[in-house]
Amino acid sequence: MSAVHREALRGLYTITPDDMLLPRLSAMVSMALRGGCRLIQYRNKVAPAPLQRAQAADLLRLCRAVGALLIVNDDLHLALEIGADGVHLGDDDGDLVAARKALGRERLLGVSCYSSLDRVETAARVGADYVGIGSVYASATKPQAVRASLDLLGEVRRRFGLPVAAIGGITLDNAPEAIAAGADMVAVIGDLFDAMDISARAEAFQGLFNHGMPVSP
Ligand SMILES: Cc1ncc(COP(=O)(O)OP(=O)(O)O)c(N)n1
Ligand SMILES: Cc1ncsc1CCOP(=O)(O)O
Ligand SMILES: [Mg+2]
DSSP, rough: OHHHHHHHTTTEEEEEEOOOOHHHHHHHHHHHHTEEEEEEEOOOOOOOOOHHHHHHHHHHHHEEEETOOEESSHHHHHHHHHHSSEEOOOOTTTOOHHHHHTTTTSEEEEEETTOHHHHHHHHHHHSSSSSEEEEESSSSSTTTOOOOOOOHHHHHHHHOOOOOEESSOOOTTHHHHHHHHSSSSSEEEEHTTTSSSHHHHEEEHHHHHHHHHHOOO
């Protein structure tokens, strides 16, 4: 993994909300980038494939302009097709070994591990670049998600040395607790994109990593 990639695996990890409008989604992600976020995941569970492709390509353009990384959720082929910086795969999203091979060493592979140390072990064995742990808190975006304990964040970090993204119900209020427990990244949808000022909220999340305290409310 390059130094640039390693550096990006700390801080706010912006995950996109389901949105059927390309300009609106791009405008929202631009605000997160303006707030200093340098890691974006394109996740859209409702858009048809052609719109997904167009949205992901536009987000990649925005990320490239500021030196941020774009990870595509679920879809290795889309990630490779647009030349994204990596893919994030869960339990049902395809073979991890094949994905690692197709991505090469330069592009990132993120793996959802839920609350399972066995899955973290598998992710480490196949050469994942980071793991997602959660849902750490109750998530309005994905209420049915399995829950993971805060303690697991630190345990995964200590035992496997892989960057850990805490996900699920993360807010500006509870993120310090997740970071103190061992999260290298906080992966956020709702509390970022529901904010009145998305840039300010992104900056506040980033500030938790830079100074240990939010920059602004
Ligand atoms: C950083 C991060 N961690 C976990 C997930 C969840 O992935 P998955 O379990 O495949 O669920 P969906 O996101 O596809 O609904 C994630 N996307 N990102
Ligand atoms: C994709 C995913 N996986 C577990 S919770 C979740 C959704 C996270 O969204 P939010 O930050 O709004 O809880
Ligand atoms: Mg998935």
